Amino acid sequence: MPIEDKQKPQRNDRVTIRTVATHAGVSVAAVSKVMRNAYGVSDALRAKVTDAIEALAYRPSRAARGLRGRSFTIGVLLIDIRNPFLPEVIAGVNEVLGPSHYQAMIGVSDARVQLETSLIESMIDYKMDGLILVAPRLPSEILAKFAVQIPIVAVGYHDASATAFDTVNADDQRGAEIAVEALLACGYRDIEMLSLGERQGHAVSVVRQREIGFRRAMQRGGLGSSPAIGKIPIASPKREEAMRKFLSRKDRPRAVFCWSDLDAITLLSLAMEMGVRVPEDLAVIGYDNSPTAALGLVNLASIDQSGRELGQVATRALISRIEGRTASEHIFQIPSLVSRNSLTRSGSGTDMKQG
Template sequence: MDGGGETKTKDVGQLGRVTIRTVAAHSGVSVAAVSKVLRNAYGVSDNLRNKVTASIDALGYRPSRSARGLRGRTFTIGVLLIDIANPFLPQVIAGVNGVLAPSNIRAMIGVGQAETQLETSLIESMIDYKMDGVILVAPRLPSDVIATFARDIPIVVVGYHDPGAQNFDTVNCDDEAGAALAVQALLAQGLSDIGMLTVEQKVCYDVSVVQQRERGYRDAMAAAGLAKQARLHRLPENFATHDAALSAFLDDPERPAAVFCWSDLDAIPLLNLAAARGIGVPDQLAIIGYDNSPLGALNLISLSSVDQDGQGLGALATETLLSRIEGRKAALHLKIPPSLVLRRSAG
């Protein structure tokens, strides 16, 4: 009270439960404007964002996820991975979080461990929790199963080449181009006896990065007039047996002079096993991997590798998902260009 009149605003601590309407009144804008800031909608001015953010901080506003779910939005997205041990995946997650950081949207991560039933149940849980959308990273689910889920929740898939999909979006590195970069780099070193280490994949092979990289390798060899010399050395689908298979590859008397590995997951162990056998790299065996993982960049390892920009993939997938959540219907199938980082393993 001041001179018998009531104050126009209450002390923040006396406001009770703070709602989006409280924030709107405090900042002098509409509820719709506050909602736009909360979801980081396109076209929000810095002035509006700063004004609303200041009120949110002053009021201690914390959005109710359950209430949002009842209204159709929870401002959460799910990110489903199949192999948390892959050092490439933290880069993807960093890209997702980088896009979400300015907004009030948060990512919840699930790990499916390449098991179809577990992947399916995790997606169903994300739907049940009314998440706004899902990013699937290299799922092992058939396209028609993903399309069925996409009727209930917006989906973007990373590391899954299905340009004909209509119900969901895909975001990928141009894996064919990445494989070609590796072959071309080895050719530039004067090498022509170039093999490829790849991996058996019985499930979803037709949409996998494995198939794309094999195709890029074959096409690049054919373009160099070496189609008949192209050789695929397939490792078992079970990663637990890869050391034995890599050892057999190194011991093969017809081992090629250079090899492009489908992933750093096998290229780095191959380097290690070659060193244990006294095989000179790159003089006796030149090696190029795929993913440009942080471990491969260490000076003691110095693996040449194709960089598919995991952080860029995560960011683009998130932006694509947000546009789908905002109402876009037409499917998008996007690719980002790879680059090659040359280190000692390939001269």
């Protein structure tokens, strides 16, 4: 079949929408229409175009797409890549995105507000179609401002009053309550929480929510109106120092609830080094049910909040918002207890999962 040659020198070897149009003998607009599944395309035209796309192995430029329309990319912002809980969220995101035509690009902010801001801006500048922010540090007003420019779903960010963006959370208050209830059920009364020492107490953060749940459950259990909450710094040398201090305290509590498995596991390790027996001298319960906690060597009881599901739900919410939903959604999941030997010597040592 003769193809009309427009004498247009193809200096670049890249296959563009124009190459496809020429090859199929149709207009650029027609190809674009087929690509976008737009209205007003006959079966014959569609066939011609898809054949040409196939033959030329055409891939639309995301950069050019972003300039005008959608880029079919969603950005995921992680606060920290070393916390083993976060990869689970990514896995969930990818599972939902897999069959769709969207792709995820991940940025890592390392818990620095400055970098977080600039990554969000970059993602907007890339004309990404939506953002999933995992445990962002920015205040709600700032997020709301960004949300005007791009659909946003925040995970691990407790602000159910936000109207500009969606949130997806495990119920961290309830999770902490479950932890305390489990300790109480084992007969422990002298209970403390080891929380995270952040510079500014971020009311929306999962950590603060867990503190609230801890306090409520303790009060409900009749254990004082202001139960003890210790703060462990995030930086490494001071972090272990604080834990050692806790472990060697004379009035060390009988049981401890750690805000995260990360801390609980380090605590377990230090306890072993210092000859503090777990659970005989000190019962420990963590949060996240990370893979390391499940190791027989570690055997850490933990609150499970399925990062995978969180990622899946967040992704679905984001897509629905991209496709036009405007009312904000705030989704909660209920965490559950995974009982292991650090809580009580339970005989077999196999996992016991309870609602």
